[in-house]
Amino acid sequence: MSLTKQLVDIASNKRLKLTTAESCTGGMVSAAITDIPGSSNVFERGFVTYSNAAKIDLLGVSADTLEEHGAVSEQVADEMAKGALRLANASLAVSITGIAGPGGSQFKPEGRVCFGLAMSGRNIRCxxxxxxxxxxxxxxxxxxxxxxxxxxAAVDEASAAD
Structure with missing residues (x-):
């Protein structure tokens, strides 16, 4: 059984709603989830916020956070996940922001990706x-x-907690 099928099955059994906030993946996580039959039971919505303006307008990411840390940072991933969780009224949100390439810099190289994971009633992990x-x-x-x-892993953790 595929990873995504397991995710959809377990989330469905637990009645969890999932949302995504994607930048460098451009909706690939949302697409992977919605490729699975039955995903409509668990997938609430996906936010593709490629630009900084979209991160601010759609997810409520702070312009100050973007200015201070840059789009590819755990701080922005944190705010993206929190915003998606809140706005989608979901149980679980994952956020992704990174540098897919080509390019990058000495301080933020190609291939660096920051993730945020927010779950209702739990501390966010980045x-x-x-x-x-x-x-x-x-x-x-x-x-x-x-x-x-x-x-x-988060859905499994939620299952173990019940």
Missing amino acids: ETVEFGALGRQNVRQHATDHALTLLL
Whole structure:
């Protein structure tokens, strides 16, 4: 059984609603979830907020946070996940912001992706993964897979807590 099928099945059994806030993946996580039959029982909505303006307008990310830390930061991933969770009235939100490439800088290299995971009633978790300069499509796919893994672990955790 695929990772995404497991995610949809467990979330459905637990009656959890999922949402995504994606930047560098451009909706790939949402697409992976909605590829699964029955996903309408668990997937509330996805936010594709590629630009800083979209992050501010659609998710309520602070312009000050973007200015101070840049779009590719755990601070922005945190605010993206919190905004998505609140606005979608969901149980669980994952956010993704990163540099798929080509390019990057000395301080924010290609392949750096920041994730946020927000769940109702729990502390938000953020992490940064350095996928490396694998090429744009590979970074995006690895980031998608990682986000799905984070969601599955959180859904499993919610299951264990019940």
